[in-house]
Amino acid sequence: MENKKQFIRGIAVGVVITALVAGGVSFGSRALTKVSDEKKAESGELNLTSTAVEDKITEIETLVQKYYLNEIDTEQVENYLYKGMIAGLDDAYAAYYTKEEYQSMMDSTNGSYYGIGVEMSQNMTTGIITITRVFEGSPAEEAGLLPGDVIYKVQDTEVTGEDLTKVVSMVKGAEGTTVPISVAREGESDYLTFDVERRTIEIATVEHRMLDGNIGYISIASFDDVTVNQFLTALEDLENQGETALIIDLRNNGGGLVSSAGSILDRLLPEGLIVYTEDKYGNREELKSDAENYFDKPLAVLVNGNSASASEIFAGAIKDYGIGTLVGTQTFGKGIVQKVYPLSDGTAVKLTVSKYYTPKGNNIHGIGITPDVEVELDADVANAITIPEEKDNQLQKAVEILTEK
Template sequence: MKNKFMSGFLSGLAGALFIFTIVLTIYVTQVEGRDSKSPEANVASEQNNGTAKATEVKETSSDEVMQKINKLETLIDKFYMEKVDDSKLADGIYKGLLASLGDPYSCYYTADEYKALMESTGGVYCGIGATVTQNVTTGIITIVKPFLNGPAHAAGILPGDIVYKVNGEEVTGKDLTEVVSKIKGEEGTKAEITIVREGETKPMEFSIPRKTVEVPTIEYEMLDNKIGYIAVSEFDEVTAEQFRKAVNDLEKQGEKGLVIDIRNNPGGLLDTVCDMLDRMLPKGLIVYTEDKYGKREEKFSDAKEEFNKPLAVLINGNSASASEIFAGAIQDYKRGTIVGTTSFGKGIVQSIIPLSDGTAIKVTVSKYFTPNGKNIHKIGIKPDVTVDLKEKLKKEVVIKKEEDNQLQKAIQVIKDQIKK
């Protein structure tokens, strides 16, 4: 086993592609053979001798790490009584390396986990049909919403259920994407989920069949008084086009105002949310990112499709990442009224780096800022109008619109604006 784990990792890393993400993918650059004029090369050329010495120390430290790994492998070979699965041992080394950063958003993906991650961006996958969220502080994973008529909903999974185990393995504190990849699988197989539910004295066991699930990223309708309503569950590849069609259709129906509901939306693709904001905003900056080198990347709207009617955007504590980019831009431009409760507070960007063996790593690489220069990490977007959802509704899978007090407040905001 000696040397093969770390050497395999390093050789895989050499063939990586950078795919910058907010939650998933933004764009790709080649890691090998960088242009000498790249920002990374410029930074390297400006390093002084002191920095070069620090690099030498780092290389020596890496040698020490390799020696210790070799020693540990020898001891495992000699003394561990059970049969060793080399691939799992290697994965453990890689996962431990990323976990040592102490960043809940940085992690290592096996080939299967990375494949599942990429599949989820397309809006179609094979799983149990539910969205989940994770408390960054406690690591607890919670069901946000089982999709209506999906396998999880049919099995009796409810919003607020805590995911304790997946296939017999405790998952609290594990990377959320890794856990989701374990829930997903081939159609016809079953995911064994152990749930902790408020009011129940013992964990509840569910055996849920996996089915092909098409994520309902956009739902829309015309409400009373010609007020349009669009619910966005995720920002996937298919969402921007669906959003445009929804807005245009409601316009044709004669809408007088619009409510966009991004409650419980965990985020998604940066390009998607920027495309959607380009449909709503005047000409100007949508969002920008800054990395540790001070490099700034900006996204702009061109005002060709600016939305000029009364607008309200619904958010809550599960509205994260790309959802916060959406709400933050609308708020900064005063293009609409943000209604609900303070959002999740994820204002950082991750990079997915695929490796040559089909695995990948995810690392935090930059912060993002709203058009007015606000970074909302661990702060969130504060609504213009604060309304907490009634307690009795928080466990409901489907909330009737006439009973949804947050939605009704947003509708009232639109009505008041129409009257002006």
């Protein structure tokens, strides 16, 4: 089975490589077309429909049909051809999604799904997938999974290096079924395996409460479709309770929809630029806030190394405008934008299409955003599902800063 996987992946990668290094062999009446194909290759233009590529795929297909010993999963071979094309871009954020994977991704931003109640992030350099949040009362919490657990296997399949969306779709499934998940945990010498039940998970992306001193607290777990209304409702409730200052917690928020982050910033910022993007042609698109609303009370924003993408757009705008204090540790450093393009057969591709810049023109890709006040979270609570308020030294530092103002 492993040889089969390697062979299929070889076909996928081979398609892309062939497009780039197509040789000088001509095939009879196709010689003139071949010359044209070579010119495209020399110009750096992607040309996967060249006769050389088509002939090579046909040649490999003939050999597989004639000699390959094991049963062939034709759908899997086809999917890896498409995945290989995108993998050949050497972009960790680009991906091809099957119908099932695309639907899983859509579900994850629409509000509810059958899952186990965790949020995961992936280190795009190592491919390692880590649980960053376990929802209270979720099947994952009941089973014993913890933030900081590194996912090794899902359904007995190793997942390190796999596309995160694919791993999410593996975790999800029919309501009431169970999924075995093996993790590496700090302090444990062997992998731990948990059988976790899948249940309906309602995504509460925003939590809020009033802290001592009339300081409001809003935690945003991710920027999804439902997040904007949840945030505005939370902010209104805190203001009705007499909030005099606000803490927004973006720790472990891996991003999400830029439009949702922009809508929330529109409520907080004065009139002006929120973020702008530039594509490969230098075309610029701007997202702006209007003059209708802005937040004029003391503000602090909590960030850490898992605050990425849309979270960094948020934090970058707050910092550039100087309307709040960033507290915590250096953010992840994702300053590029991906767009998902649905295909005609229900599949989809995700491509990196532009770079984004903070209002002052900073692109933080590979760098991150440095907080105004750097505070490491105490190690004894770093992997807790919930951190008691009095033991959350980053939160307490933000309270201290706002109290002084």
